[in-house]
Amino acid sequence: MPETQCSRTVRLVNAQGFHLRPAKLFVELASKFGSTIEVIKDDVRIDGKSILSILTLAAPQGALLSLVAQGADAQAAVDALATLIESGFDEAQVVYPASE
Amino acid sequence: MKFSDFVKAETIVPELVATDKAGVIRELVASLVEHGQIKADEFESIFEAIMTREELGSTGIGRGVAVPHTKHASVDQLIGTVGVSSNGVDFQSLDGEKVQLVFLLVSPPDRPGDHLRALENISRQLHDETFCRFLKQSKSAGDIQQVLEEADNNQYVS
Numbered sequence: 001m002p003e004t005q006c007s008r009t010v011r012l013v014n015a016q017g018f019h020l021r022p023a024k025l026f027v028e029l030a031s032k033f034g035s036t037i038e039v040i041k042d043d044v045r046i047d048g049k050s051i052l053s054i055l056t057l058a059a060p061q062g063a064l065l066s067l068v069a070q071g072a073d074a075q076a077a078v079d080a081l082a083t084l085i086e087s088g089f090d091e092a093q094v095v096y097p098a099s100e
Numbered sequence: 101m102k103f104s105d106f107v108k109a110e111t112i113v114p115e116l117v118a119t120d121k122a123g124v125i126r127e128l129v130a131s132l133v134e135h136g137q138i139k140a141d142e143f144e145s146i147f148e149a150i151m152t153r154e155e156l157g158s159t160g161i162g163r164g165v166a167v168p169h170t171k172h173a174s175v176d177q178l179i180g181t182v183g184v185s186s187n188g189v190d191f192q193s194l195d196g197e198k199v200q201l202v203f204l205l206v207s208p209p210d211r212p213g214d215h216l217r218a219l220e221n222i223s224r225q226l227h228d229e230t231f232c233r234f235l236k237q238s239k240s241a242g243d244i245q246q247v248l249e250e251a252d253n254n255q256y257v258s
Contacts (some may be wrong), residue, residue, distance in 0.1 A: 016212045019219060020167060021157055024194070051161050051194070052227060058220035060213055 006074040009066045009074065014088040018059040022089040023051045029084055035071025048081070101217035103248040105168050106180040106205070111135045112241040113183040116202070121191050125150050125168050128204040137181075138206065142174040144204060160193025164236065165226055167219065169205035170171040178214045180205045182248070184238055201234045 001023065003022055012018060018026075030037045030048045037048035046053035059065060066087065069077040111131045118124045129147050132138045138146060149170035153159070160166040181204050188198025203222050207215045225231045231251055238244045250256065 017216045019212070019216055020159060020161065020169075024157055039250070052223040054221035055161075055219045056227070058216040060216060 004074045005068065005070045006031055006065045006078040007066055007068040007080045008078045009064055010016060010082045010085045012059050012061055012063045012065060012085060014091040015061050016091060017061050017063070018054060018057055020051070020055065022091070023054040026054060026081065026084060027051050029080055030077065031078075033069070033071070033073045033077035035069040035074045035076055035077045040066040040068065101214070101221045102252040103221065104252055106178045106218055107182055107210050107248060108135060108137060109241060111137055111181040111232075113181070114238055114241045114242050114244055116185040116189070118185075119187070120191060121154065121168075121189060122151060124185065124189050124199075124202055125204065128168075128181050128202060131183075132179060132181055132204075132206070137179050138222070139174060139250075142172070143189040145173070146172050148172065150204070150206075151168060153221075158192040158194070160191035160197075160199050161223070161226075162195045162197065163226055163232055164188065164197055164200040165222075166191045166193065166199040166201070166205045167205065167222060169207070169215070171209040171215075172206050173209055175208055178205065178207045178218055184188060184235065184242055184244065185231045186236075187246060200251070201232070225251045225256055229254040243253070 027049055039048045040045055041057045041059050048077050067081050113131050116124050118127050133140050133143050134145045150168050153170050183202040185200050188200045193200040234247045
């Protein structure tokens with residue numbers, strides 16, 4: 001298959017932003033693809049398969065993120081990752097405990 | 101955000117005694133209670149909340165580091181501390197490595213931005229091998245405090 005580059009810009013919708021659990025979900029999904037995946041926020045460009053790198057974005061709710069994939073499965077990777085971000089990482093289902 | 105914004109030197113645990121995840125978390129929360137950072141009667145609630153969060157997925161992020169955390173209504177600002185385990189503890193990390201460095205965070209429920217900025221600071225510094233190595237080699241709270249201060253002064257990453 002030919003090497004292709006695909007990109008898409010998505011808005012982070014979940015209230016808590018790109019914290020650890022979403023970062024892990026993102027990296028787990030990104031790692032299923034052979035393509036290289038980068039995430040760009042403002043002028044920062046990072047490896048989309050590294051949890052540490054994603055956490056350095058400190059992207060809050062509403063942040064615009066560009067996903068750039070390069071490789072044979074670039075289109076599928078960008079589509080899947082954009083869908084994950086737009087789903088809000090199912091965050092609404094996570095209930096955080098709090099004191100009374 | 102800097103380490104000095106959320107880690108009080110006296111709460112640092114330079115040699116964790118516990119040898120399992122729950123024990124390490126208990127030890128660090130106890131240190132926060134002991135040094136007046138969280139209320140004693142919130143100890144169990146905060147400990148349980150952090151363990152519940154771990155059940156959603158380990159906070160072991162690789163490179164021998166874990167970031168157990170929770171939101172909790174009893175704190176009005178982000179509170180954190182650091183513990184070092186020279187032998188390492190199994191945290192069910194993604195990369196399967198034992199955890200030697202633990203950054204524990206408790207944040208107010210309504211301030212997701214502070215939590216993100218603390219994670220940003222920790223992960224940015226962890227990119228530097230020297231920072232990780234110095235922390236893991238630290239033998240005293242003073243050593244750890246010094247490495248964190250140097251990190252705050254951008255001595256490890258630009």
